[in-house]
Amino acid sequence: MSYRNNEKANYYSILGVPKDASASDIKKAYIKLAKIHHPDKNPDNKVESEKKFKEISEAYSVLSDSEKRKQYDMFGSAGGAEGFNPFSGAGQGGMDIDLNDILNSMFGNSGFGGFNSGFNRSSQTRNTPGADLKYRLEISLEEAYKGKKVSIKYPRMTRCLPCKGTGSSNGERKVCRQCNGTGQIVKQNFIMKFAQTCGICRGEGYVVSSPCQSCGGRARKKQENLLEITIPQGIQDKQEIKMHNYGDAGVNAADGDLYIEITIKQHSIFHRNKMDLFIQKEISPILAVKGGICAIPTIAEKSVKIRIPKETSSGAKLRIKGYGMKSSSSVGDLYVEISIKSPSWNNLSQKEKDLWNELYSLQAFSSNTESDVIESDNFKSESTFHDIFNRMKNFFFHKDKKNAKDTY
Numbered sequence: 067m068s069y070r071n072n073e074k075a076n077y078y079s080i081l082g083v084p085k086d087a088s089a090s091d092i093k094k095a096y097i098k099l100a101k102i103h104h105p106d107k108n109p110d111n112k113v114e115s116e117k118k119f120k121e122i123s124e125a126y127s128v129l130s131d132s133e134k135r136k137q138y139d140m141f142g143s144a145g146g147a148e149g150f151n152p153f154s155g156a157g158q159g160g161m162d163i164d165l166n167d168i169l170n171s172m173f174g175n176s177g178f179g180g181f182n183s184g185f186n187r188s189s190q191t192r193n194t195p196g197a198d199l200k201y202r203l204e205i206s207l208e209e210a211y212k213g214k215k216v217s218i219k220y221p222r223m224t225r226c227l228p229c230k231g232t233g234s235s236n237g238e239r240k241v242c243r244q245c246n247g248t249g250q251i252v253k254q255n256f257i258m259k260f261a262q263t264c265g266i267c268r269g270e271g272y273v274v275s276s277p278c279q280s281c282g283g284r285a286r287k288k289q290e291n292l293l294e295i296t297i298p299q300g301i302q303d304k305q306e307i308k309m310h311n312y313g314d315a316g317v318n319a320a321d322g323d324l325y326i327e328i329t330i331k332q333h334s335i336f337h338r339n340k341m342d343l344f345i346q347k348e349i350s351p352i353l354a355v356k357g358g359i360c361a362i363p364t365i366a367e368k369s370v371k372i373r374i375p376k377e378t379s380s381g382a383k384l385r386i387k388g389y390g391m392k393s394s395s396s397v398g399d400l401y402v403e404i405s406i407k408s409p410s411w412n413n414l415s416q417k418e419k420d421l422w423n424e425l426y427s428l429q430a431f432s433s434n435t436e437s438d439v440i441e442s443d444n445f446k447s448e449s450t451f452h453d454i455f456n457r458m459k460n461f462f463f464h465k466d467k468k469n470a471k472d473t474y
Contacts, residue, residue, distance in 0.1 A: 207365065213301070217292060218294075228278055235277065238274065248264075303330040308324070341393070343399075345363070347404055356376060385399050
């Protein structure tokens with residue numbers, strides 16, 4: 067890694083200290099800035115944070131050394147007229163500090179686990195918890211209403227049975243000498259330490275002289291797993307069911323969990339909002355005006371009869387209490403949205419057309435003002451209007467009943 071020669075940098079300004087700051091103040095300022103700009107503290111902006119971290123480390127390497135600071139104050143650099151790169155010769159007249167001590171004082175043992183403890187672990191077999199898995203299951207609204215038991219099949223990493231999870235055909239395994247059992251190879255530059263997976267043990271922390279033929283020495287292998295689960299009554303769309311320890315098997319550690327995400331298919335007639343259900347129902351103009359009995363389908367796969375009030379308009383909502391979704395703790399309602407279906411004139415019989423024409427003429431004539439009335443004998447009484455309306459109602463009622471239409 068190369069570093070630029072920065073003779074013109076104002077190291078005091080970089081650390082935010084005055085020119086006469088004490089060594090203790092300089093160290094405090096450096097630690098404070100290192101906490102803010104360390105790359106591990108800024109995973110979303112690593113390039114910029116690394117640049118800033120190098121800058122403040124460079125300033126500290128000069129100002130923390132009394133001789134270099136004296137040269138810097140006299141010549142504007144730590145190396146007189148020839149210039150000085152504070153990162154050259156580190157450990158030999160370079161920055162005389164223990165970077166691990168400073169970083170450990172910054173982060174302690176929380177979040178980063180300390181910079182020594184994380185990379186200088188003593189020989190030990192690596193413990194790898196099993197990964198969590200996710201499974202998506204689609205069910206119908208009826209199944210969500212009733213609840214059910216269902217069997218699912220999914221792939222997961224399981225412990226190898228022939229070698230009992232050791233990876234060795236004879237049950238013997240040794241700590242990897244390359245990584246000393248950590249599963250990682252640690253590399254260090256001047257600024258920080260970083261680790262990568264050991265290529266000898268493939269991150270497992272141990273090696274086997276006689277690998278198991280079933281799992282190839284990995285102690286685990288991927289297999290199809292069959293599991294029966296219970297879908298609770300009233301489950302919501304996108305709700306998850308957690309199955310503890312049914313994820314991937316761990317290596318010398320706990321197994322992961324399985325999360326089953328439930329997706330509910332869109333229903334042909336019902337719309338759901340939490341525990342309530344909604345349905346649209348078409349009725350005839352006669353039923354909307356006169357009122358009557360109407361059968362409504364429910365999610366329980368049976369119909370209930372409700373009374374349509376007189377003078378019901380299109381868009382009106384009627385609630386049927388307790389006929390929505392059900393769970394162990396709550397029960398929803400069923401809401402019926404009314405829409406009035408006008409008959410097609412071309413599909414009407416002649417008798418139907420005559421009745422509509424007669425009703426229309428009565429309504430049109432009765433809506434006229436007094437100035438429009440020429441002969442009072444032509445004015446029809448209210449009883450005549452209801453007589454025609456009842457004849458229409460009876461006619462359409464018997465016709466619908468004959469055609470087995472569930473309208474009234």
